Amino acid sequence: MTRCLAVFHEGRRLPDGSAPFGGNSLQHGTAVFEGIRGYSGVAGPALFRLDDHLARLLSSARLLGIDHPYDLAELRSHVLTAAASHQGDVYVRPVLLTLDTVLGVDLRALPFTLVTGLWPAPGRDVRPTGAxxxxxxxxxxxxxxxxxxxxxxxxxxxxxxxxxxxxxxxxxxxxxxxxxxxxxxxxxxxxxxxxxxxxxxxxxxxxxxxxxxxxxxxxxxxxxxxxxxxxxxxxxxxxxxxxxxxxxxxxxxxxxxxxxxxxxxxxxxxxxxxxxxxxxxxxxxxxxxxxxxxxxxxxxx
Structure with a gap:
């Protein structure tokens, strides 16, 4: 397992140790997320199939009946801001969650926000040693x-x-x-x-x-x-x-x-x-x- 490199609330980096992963989403699993890979490519750093991942994130929110204020363009902007903080291959996890401490399971009245975490990813010269x-x-x-x-x-x-x-x-x-x-x-x-x-x-x-x-x-x-x-x-x-x-x-x-x-x-x-x-x-x-x-x-x- 690897430790998180950084956490962003929308486009703002949070101080170490202050990641707001809590509230209703922690208590009841009421969050949706994506995992996106960033690579150091021949033309510089890039995220792989970013819009496809974000479209699936929006779809997941719809399937769970989660209301949130973001469209795809806003999500893209926030995720790219987070990814730009790290040089090299990276794993990016945007999460739509609620920080509200209400313990109920009715999602309609809960405010959902975007939090994005970064984790290191192995370089492209790393290959699995076995199957x-x-x-x-x-x-x-x-x-x-x-x-x-x-x-x-x-x-x-x-x-x-x-x-x-x-x-x-x-x-x-x-x-x-x-x-x-x-x-x-x-x-x-x-x-x-x-x-x-x-x-x-x-x-x-x-x-x-x-x-x-x-x-x-x-x-x-x-x-x-x-x-x-x-x-x-x-x-x-x-x-x-x-x-x-x-x-x-x-x-x-x-x-x-x-x-x-x-x-x-x-x-x-x-x-x-x-x-x-x-x-x-x-x-x-x-x-x-x-x-x-x-x-x-x-x-x-």
Whole structure:
């Protein structure tokens, strides 16, 4: 785990130790958030798919019925101000939360505000030394009939924490969670899942309690550019076990190869390695996909 570098309330940097993460959002998990990566690219520092992340943040707020004063342009301005305070690769987390200390769960009367935190991210020369070992978790994803699973809400991650903690205690790196209704593969605890069989790439479709990952969408696009057939669709545990390759995608993790799921061990991973290289070129601006928003130094208050 890494410590937070800095916290901004809207565009204003807060003194160390004064981050206002409290009130109703802490007590009841009533906050929505995003994770955004900043990279030191060939044309200078930039945030990856910033507007896509912020559009999803706004969508999460709508799904939870959260009222707030921001449009996408205002969110972009505040997040870029925060990102400009740090040189180098960074993980940026904008959060819409309420600081109100009311303990009720009616969100209509609560004022929500934007708080943005920064964490250090590994440089692009850092590569994982091994592949992840996963287990299929008994803890299934929340049902879409009990919670809007496409919202990135803080409270929903208690489910992910249960699955990850149990997996690590059992000697694994992470867990694969299943859809509560279909029993098919949904995602890992904080990442999307991809399988490769006979050169074809598939990731679970959104209908199976899957978060619409930004990195997931990027990988589907990059696969097309490499001439690799890729699709969304149902993925069963049997598909997972029969795959030639399995890998995970997420903002913090980027693309992570999976070496084993329970007792099934995977071998060579040429498709994953090709996508890792294509992704590296995309996030650094070596290839132009229109996904990078420049960060101007000196903008932080």
């Amino acid at each position: 992840a070992r996963l287990t299929v978790s008994p803890w299934r994803r929340p049902s879409a009939t009990s919670f809007p699973v496409r919202a990135k809400a803080t409270g929903a991650y208690a489910n992910s924490a249960l699955a990850r903690t149990a997996a690590v205690r059992a000697g694994f790196d992470d867990a694969v969670q299943l859809d509560p209704d279909s029993g098919r593969v949904a995602e890992a605890t904080v990442a999307n899942v991809f399988v490769v069989r006979d050169g074809r790439i598939r990731t679970p479709w959104l209908a199976d309690s899957v978060l619409a990952g930004i990195t997931r969408a990027s990988v589907l696009d990059l696969a097309g550019g490499l001439g690799l057939p890729a699709e969304e669709g149902p993925v069963t545990v049997e598909d997972l076990r029969a795959a030639d390759e399995v890998f995970l995608t997420g903002t913090a993790a980027e693309i992570v190869p999976v070496g084993a799921v329970d007792d099934v061990v995977y071998g060579a991973r040429p498709v994953c390695e090709a996508l890792v290289e294509a992704f590296r070129r995309a996030v650094t601006g070596a290839t132009d996909h229109g996904w990078l928003t420049p960060v101007r130094a000196g903008a932080a208050a």
